[in-house]
Amino acid sequence: xxxxxxxxxxxxxxxxxxxxxxxxxxxxxxxxxxxxxxxxxxxxxxxxxxxxxxxxxxxxxxxxxxxxxxxxxxxxxxxxxxxxxxxxxxxxxxxxxxxxxxxxxxxxxxxxxxxxxxxxxxxxxxxxxxxxxxxxxxxxxxxxxxxxxxxxxxxxxxxxxxxxxxxxxxxxxxxxxxxxxxxxxxxxxxxxxxxxxxxxxxxxxxxxxxxxxxxxxxxxxxxxxxxxxxxxxxxxxxxxxxxxxxxxxxxxxxxxxxxxxxxxxxxxxxxxxxxxxxxxxxxxxxxxxxxxxxxxxxxxxxxxxxxxxxxxxxxxxxxxxxxxxxxxxxxxxxxxxxxxxxxxxxxxxxxxxxxx
Numbered sequence: 001x002x003x004x005x006x007x008x009x010x011x012x013x014x015x016x017x018x019x020x021x022x023x024x025x026x027x028x029x030x031x032x033x034x035x036x037x038x039x040x041x042x043x044x045x046x047x048x049x050x051x052x053x054x055x056x057x058x059x060x061x062x063x064x065x066x067x068x069x070x071x072x073x074x075x076x077x078x079x080x081x082x083x084x085x086x087x088x089x090x091x092x093x094x095x096x097x098x099x100x101x102x103x104x105x106x107x108x109x110x111x112x113x114x115x116x117x118x119x120x121x122x123x124x125x126x127x128x129x130x131x132x133x134x135x136x137x138x139x140x141x142x143x144x145x146x147x148x149x150x151x152x153x154x155x156x157x158x159x160x161x162x163x164x165x166x167x168x169x170x171x172x173x174x175x176x177x178x179x180x181x182x183x184x185x186x187x188x189x190x191x192x193x194x195x196x197x198x199x200x201x202x203x204x205x206x207x208x209x210x211x212x213x214x215x216x217x218x219x220x221x222x223x224x225x226x227x228x229x230x231x232x233x234x235x236x237x238x239x240x241x242x243x244x245x246x247x248x249x250x251x252x253x254x255x256x257x258x259x260x261x262x263x264x265x266x267x268x269x270x271x272x273x274x275x276x277x278x279x280x281x282x283x284x285x286x287x288x289x290x291x292x293x294x295x296x297x298x299x300x301x302x303x304x305x306x307x308x309x310x311x312x313x314x315x316x317x318x319x320x321x322x323x324x325x326x327x328x329x330x331x332x333x334x335x336x337x338x339x340x341x342x343x344x345x346x347x348x349x350x351x352x353x354x355x356x
Contacts, residue, residue, distance in 0.1 A: 005289055007224045009320065010311040012327050019158050020340035023170045027192040031335055031342040035318065035326045036298075042333060045190045045343055046198075048300075054203025055254035056298075057245055061185040061263045062208040064176035066144065067151025069163075072111035072119065074099060080109050083154060085134055085182060085214055086235070087143045092125070094134040096215060102135075109137070113150045120146060130230065144179055154182045156218060156339050158305075171339070180212035180235070186302045186339045187260035204257075207245040209266040211236035211283075221307055226288055231309065236266040237280035246276060246295065255297040261310050264317070267295040287313040289320050299346045303330060303337040318346040 024030045028046035036051075043051075052058075068084040080099040087093050103109055105126040112119045125136040139146055153163035153171050163171075173188040174196075199206070216232025223229055246256055246267075258264040269283035270276050271294040286309065299317055304310035315323045326344065335342045 005226060005312075005315075005320065007221055007226065007307055010308070010315065011306045012324070012331070014306060014331065014337060018331065018334065018337045018341075020336035020338060020342075021159055021161060022166070023189065023340045024336075027170075027174070027190050028195045030190050032190075033326060033330055033333075033335060033342065033344040035322070035344050036347045040326055040329045046195055048195065048345075049198045049202040049204065051345060052199070052202060052204050052257065052298075053255070055249065055252055056204045056257055057249040057254055058199065058204055058206045058257045058259055059242065059246070059263050059267065060173070060175060060188055060191075060206060060208050060259045061211050061213075061266065062173075062175055062177040063181040063185060063210050063212050063262070064179040065154070065172050065181045065184050065213075066179050067147045067168075068154040068182040069152040070095075070111040070147070070150060071152070072109060074103055075108050075110070082109070082111065082135075082137075083182060083215055084143070084147060084151075085129075086212070087180060091139045091141060091143060093137050093139065093143050094128060095137055096133070097135045111146075111150050114152065118150070120150065130232075154215075156183065158338060159340070175208075177208075178210045178212075180210075182215050183213040183217050184339060185211075185213060185260045185262045187300045187343055189340075190300075190343055191259070205245065205249070205254075207242040209236065209238050209242060209263055209270075211262045211266040213262055217310075218305075219309075221309060226286075226312070229286065229309070231284040231286040233282045233284045234262075234265075235280065236269060236283055238266060238270040238276070238278050240278040243270075243276050243278045256295055257298040257300065258296040259300050261299075261301055261304075261313050264296050264299060264313070268293060271295050287316050289316045291316045293317065293348055297348055299348070300343055301346065302339065302341055302343050303327070303335065305338065314344075314346065317348055319349045322349070 030045045032043040032045045034041040070082040083096040123138045153167045
């Protein structure tokens with residue numbers, strides 16, 4: 001009989017000191033837990049080329065993190081903090097706002113530059129999103145340009161230091177191209193130019209998707225019943241050339257290696273109709289044990305928060321019991337966790353009766 005998982009199944013004890021506050025000195029010097037075999041193997045990330053095969057296809061998320069965090073004040077003088085979730089047309093954005101009292105439609109909010117020497121005024125147009133959790137704002141000019149000048153790097157809530165120049169450089173992949181994410185596709189942070197060159201020399205090809213990671217990636221699951229959780233929506237695009245590369249790789253016997261859960265979510269979302277389709281659209285896919293994967297064969301991923309939707313995703317991919325064992329090993333061996341932490345290499349496993 002198939003097992004019905006609940007939220008508690010994805011909890012684990014994590015010593016706080018294992019939450020990485022800063023990246024490794026070198027991107028590819030992070031540790032890599034090789035979880036493909038029966039026994040976990042402790043490796044270094046730059047060993048990755050030797051773990052893949054000629055003819056495999058690495059698929060990256062080429063989204064670019066924007067300086068989405070803004071600090072300022074309401075017209076009344078009360079402090080306000082914004083996290084821009086999505087940039088729209090006509091200089092408009094959707095944003096999360098934190099203040100002692102929420103501003104109403106028609107009000108103005110003022111955002112300061114990091115130096116405090118400049119400020120700009122944004123107009124509140126109203127509320128939107130699930131349960132009206134987002135504010136609809138209009139900026140005076142191009143939001144991307146204003147965020148670059150006035151914004152801060154939107155570090156995850158578990159990173160306790162204020163953003164600095166090192167975060168601006170390292171909380172971004174070396175191949176980031178398409179601006180729009182408010183969180184980095186963190187598994188891709190381990191790649192540097194020498195590693196990419198070594199992978200090419202190995203005969204491993206690469207392709208891109210774009211999924212603009214939203215703040216909802218850190219949204220906690222509050223219901224013990226997974227069926228009651230509503231996933232956040234994110235915009236993604238899979239190009240025709242990437243679809244062709246995937247089909248060619250599979251036809252030639254190669255494997256599709258997703259770099260990160262965001263890449264996996266984009267690819268599996270694009271295949272929900274039964275075959276992989278190119279194009280741009282929204283996804284609120286919620287991957288839990290029992291999910292039928294159609295595209296991805298191998299996953300490179302960081303270590304995720306307890307009780308998170310991403311813990312559920314990797315459990316669906318590699319098996320719930322296996323993920324629990326790998327996380328126990330990672331804690332015991334003092335791996336570094338979350339966005340600036342270490343990585344894991346997983347192969348897709350067909351679910352057994354107790355995994356579905």
